[in-house]
Amino acid sequence: MPELPEVETTCRGIAPFVTGKVISEVIVREHRMRQPIPPQLPRILTGQSVYAVTRRAKYLLLQMDHGHLLLHLGMSGSLRIIDKETPPQRHDHVDIVFDEIALRLRDPRRFGMVLWMEIPPLQHPLLRKLGPEPLGDDFSGEYLYRKSIRRSVAIKQFIMNSHIVVGVGNIYASEALFRAGIRPTRAAGRISEKRYVRLAEAIRSVLDEAIRQGGTTLRDFQQQDGRPGYFAQQLEVYGRQGEPCPACGSPIKAVTIGQRSSFFCTKCQR
DNA sequence: AAATTCTCCTGAAGGC
DNA sequence: TGCCTTCAGGAGAATT
Incomplete structure (x- = not known):
């Protein structure tokens, strides 16, 4: 996908x-x-x-x-x-x-x-009407915080909203929220600016690392078969329901938010 | 304006 | 082994 x-x-x-x-x-x-x-x-x-x-x-x-x-x-x-x-x-x-x-x-x-x-x-x-590119200069924690004020929507849906920021799909939304230590169900308007700074950095880094991995498989675009290797990126929580959290060992939990599967650690993410 | 629900489609996975 | 059912998901459109 x-x-x-x-x-x-x-x-x-x-x-x-x-x-x-x-x-x-x-x-x-x-x-x-x-x-x-x-x-x-x-x-x-x-x-x-x-x-x-x-x-x-x-x-x-x-x-x-x-x-x-x-x-x-x-x-x-x-x-x-x-x-x-x-x-x-x-x-x-x-x-x-x-x-x-x-x-x-x-x-x-x-x-x-x-x-x-x-x-x-x-x-x-x-x-x-698209929001800023997550890897561009217009995207920051301060920006996310400003847009989140008085918004009750779950933070995961918020960062997946292309009018807020583009390019954050279901997989990387879970991954970025794990890196930032934020529970995906938390209301967007109930997160501090400081935590948004950490979240913006998490979004940026998770996407940037995936692009770097994809870059090593550019030659695949000339081939007919075999999927490019950008699925190879280590995913820490996505799809890992029941597996131990890579940080604390607690089992990863799965919930549905806005008809999308979401994965998080109940201990590391609040 | 914001939030929620519906929709498109088919490969893959699971059940029996 | 094989058939049937269920599910996932980007994002625009429709609805509340």
């Missing part, structure tokens, strides 16, 4: 292969994504050059001659650089073909998105 580190790793992984290249063909085998892929997309994209590949939140943006192509990987999406003759497998929905290679989108659950935008991407409704 692509979280921000995987999207960032994907961004860095594909950029060298597609930047400066001209699209020769676009093949859409399955148009039923989160939003249907319009039939005219291949015609629109063919002949355009890719100027840059960037990321905002978990959205990938391919800057083209006449607009931007937005890609979202949803729950199960992945992008690979392949030889353009590589036969598609089940769930390989879109190929963006360049000279000898293609950028191939695979997404079994089809929660992903492929969207052509002719306005400045940051003005698009999907991107306009």
Whole structure:
């Protein structure tokens, strides 16, 4: 499930292969994504050059001659650089073909998105109201504290809210709260600024470490099989219900918050 | 405005 | 062994 580190790793992984290249063909085998892929997309994209590949939140943006192509990987999406003759497998929905290679989108659950935008991407409704990047300069404990005042929502839901801060998915929310010693069920408005400083640093470090690990497996973007190694990161609490806390040995507890599974140590996190 | 619920989909895991 | 059921989850949309 692509979280921000995987999207960032994907961004860095594909950029060298597609930047400066001209699209020769676009093949859409399955148009039923989160939003249907319009039939005219291949015609629109063919002949355009890719100027840059960037990321905002978990959205990938391919800057083209006449607009931007937005890609979202949803729950199960992945992008690979392949030889353009590589036969598609089940769930390989879109190929963006360049000279000898293609950028191939695979997404079994089809929660992903492929969207052509002719306005400045940051003005698009999907991107306009997003909070700061967790690895950027606008994100801090002081910022989180300021936004949390009088908010009763659970802190885990608060940091997963993309209007507050982008890119914190279910796995890393649990991990960051463990590092910060904050119980995921605690009301956002009942946390001190000092603890928010620690939480912001935890979010930053957990995402940064995951990106560093992903960076070691960039070559995987040329392969067809095998998942990139960014799942390799040691997760301290996520999915470890009943296992001993790495800090104190108490059993890790699982609860559901906002219809999402959450994991924490009842002793280390208050 | 804020909080909550619903929805999309299919692979994986668990039960019998 | 195999079939059936349940679950997970990003995030926009709808609802309260």
